[in-house]
Amino acid sequence: MFLHQGCCSICIQQMRCVQPGENSMSISRFDLLRRKFLMGASAAALLPKMVHADIHTNRRRLIRSDISSASQLNYLKSIATWNDDFFADIFDPLFRIGADLTFHPLAARSFDVSKDKRTYSVHLNERLWSDGTPITAADYVAAIQHRAWWSREGGDGLKLLDRSILNLQPYIDGKIQAVEEIGIWALDDLTFEIMVSAPNSEFALTFGTHLFFPFAQHSILDPRAEWENPTGLISNGSYVLAEFEKSDSIRVVRNPHSASDNSLYFDEVVYVSSENGANIQSGKVLKGEVDIYRLLDSDLIGWFNDNRPKQLKRYGQPAVSYLNFNLNSPSVADQRIRQALVMALDRTFLSRDVAVSGNTVTNWTNGLNWVWENDPDAGEQANFKYAPEEAVKIMEGLGYDQSNPLRIQLLYRDRANEADIANAISAMWRRIGVELSTASNSTVDHYNKYIIPGNYDIAIVTWVFDTMSLLDSYTMFSTRTSPNEGNYGAAGNSEVDQLLDEAALIYDLPQRIDLFREVELANRDNVWNVPIRHETGYVVISESLRGVEDDAPTRPLSAELWRN
Numbered sequence: 001m002f003l004h005q006g007c008c009s010i011c012i013q014q015m016r017c018v019q020p021g022e023n024s025m026s027i028s029r030f031d032l033l034r035r036k037f038l039m040g041a042s043a044a045a046l047l048p049k050m051v052h053a054d055i056h057t058n059r060r061r062l063i064r065s066d067i068s069s070a071s072q073l074n075y076l077k078s079i080a081t082w083n084d085d086f087f088a089d090i091f092d093p094l095f096r097i098g099a100d101l102t103f104h105p106l107a108a109r110s111f112d113v114s115k116d117k118r119t120y121s122v123h124l125n126e127r128l129w130s131d132g133t134p135i136t137a138a139d140y141v142a143a144i145q146h147r148a149w150w151s152r153e154g155g156d157g158l159k160l161l162d163r164s165i166l167n168l169q170p171y172i173d174g175k176i177q178a179v180e181e182i183g184i185w186a187l188d189d190l191t192f193e194i195m196v197s198a199p200n201s202e203f204a205l206t207f208g209t210h211l212f213f214p215f216a217q218h219s220i221l222d223p224r225a226e227w228e229n230p231t232g233l234i235s236n237g238s239y240v241l242a243e244f245e246k247s248d249s250i251r252v253v254r255n256p257h258s259a260s261d262n263s264l265y266f267d268e269v270v271y272v273s274s275e276n277g278a279n280i281q282s283g284k285v286l287k288g289e290v291d292i293y294r295l296l297d298s299d300l301i302g303w304f305n306d307n308r309p310k311q312l313k314r315y316g317q318p319a320v321s322y323l324n325f326n327l328n329s330p331s332v333a334d335q336r337i338r339q340a341l342v343m344a345l346d347r348t349f350l351s352r353d354v355a356v357s358g359n360t361v362t363n364w365t366n367g368l369n370w371v372w373e374n375d376p377d378a379g380e381q382a383n384f385k386y387a388p389e390e391a392v393k394i395m396e397g398l399g400y401d402q403s404n405p406l407r408i409q410l411l412y413r414d415r416a417n418e419a420d421i422a423n424a425i426s427a428m429w430r431r432i433g434v435e436l437s438t439a440s441n442s443t444v445d446h447y448n449k450y451i452i453p454g455n456y457d458i459a460i461v462t463w464v465f466d467t468m469s470l471l472d473s474y475t476m477f478s479t480r481t482s483p484n485e486g487n488y489g490a491a492g493n494s495e496v497d498q499l500l501d502e503a504a505l506i507y508d509l510p511q512r513i514d515l516f517r518e519v520e521l522a523n524r525d526n527v528w529n530v531p532i533r534h535e536t537g538y539v540v541i542s543e544s545l546r547g548v549e550d551d552a553p554t555r556p557l558s559a560e561l562w563r564n
Helices: 027-045 084-090 137-152 168-172 203-208 278-287 298-307 335-343 347-354 376-382 388-397 416-430 443-451 494-503 509-526
Strands: 061-067 095-097 103-105 108-113 119-124 184-188 191-195 239-245 249-254 268-273 292-295 313-325 406-413 434-441 458-464 529-541
Touching (some): 084 249, 103 108, 103 203, 137 168, 137 191, 239 268, 313 416, 335 388, 335 509, 406 443, 443 458
Parallel strands (some): 061 292, 406 458
Antiparallel strands (some): 292 529, 313 458
């Protein structure tokens, strides 16, 4: 990190991400999917050395199957996770942040932090927009203001760290009317300042995200409208948009005004829709027709993890499914009931055999094992034990058995994978005297109608770890939530909220981990949520590409790649 005159010596640079039966109802579907995958892959997988079929006469073209139903181009509104690679190719953030949390200059050359840790001064490099116009600090201020407006209108483009900018959340909530009151302003053409509402040890991580993609104010595009036509989209990254076929494909070409133009190998990058499914596209990766593919089919992820052809590289992104208990629901308000329900869950079976995720939750408590990586004994203490006999005794002591069951409802999203998990949980809990009813909803309704308002007993909640923030990974334990905020947990208690607030002010990683350990142990005793599935989604990368290692900690940018 870059610190200058009069600055507080912040220790973000010291932070390090620690890298990460009875029921067979999903197996037949999984076997069918696996056979489909192998039909496209078996011939190539049997070859001792992969023969790359270059189907393009121009080897300077990179084919990525990363997008899914791309419908609009306004990155100020939101960037869906399946489109973020495309936007990362055409826009540069202020810094590229490595897996070890080191800051590498891109659009900015450095930043300073005030002694009270509330004001950040960002110093920009002299850069040009793709049309040759100079980029100014005012372009960054305008971008933040328009993102705030979209969030106020119900958009979902801002994460928890983003919202810590001074007056940003009050503006979104309608308590402040003037967007100019948000804590960001330009000092001159190459310097802007940001003020946060309270010191936050991780706010600087936002400098490496799409939050700080600027907006070209001279563009003909209306920043408060959806963009369905590429005309007028001006970028500051390695590539510039050339063609956009809604929900089908996107093509970008070299940005002649990019600082990295001379170092680019690929002249153009084509993003093709992944709507056809993992089986077809993964087969194309093996045949050399697609260079990079995001493996989305959850039923294949575990199998691919264990059986992938060795010549293919991969990047992993962890995801976790929790059972969230609503402590305000009379059905599960008793702490002893929640403890019994968790004891009756064979979570290893749920993860490996029902969800087919290929991962275990036996010694796992947090999404990336950050806290317990070097403290397995503490992790074992914080985890939940599978003890069905003990669960039966607890429920019988409370007056519940199979002849007099406790009635509870479990909510999940309308996905086959989650339906299988819900059915398996129902069978496990039936043995301890619980009659479980289940109901599925769309993802939007699941969260906005039930989880966030608290209209549920128990629900399956999925958390994708697409951030380097330790604090974000622990928002599942907070009691605080609001629409589009990204925290769908709303569990925990006020004491845990206080621990997380304290952790936000601590810049020393070991001290913060001590607080997170307290949170984990509190959850073990009070049981407001429990992980039931820990899986990893994969980006599959062709063996012909160079510039990325197998199991790389960060996703490969097109500008960093070349071909044999």
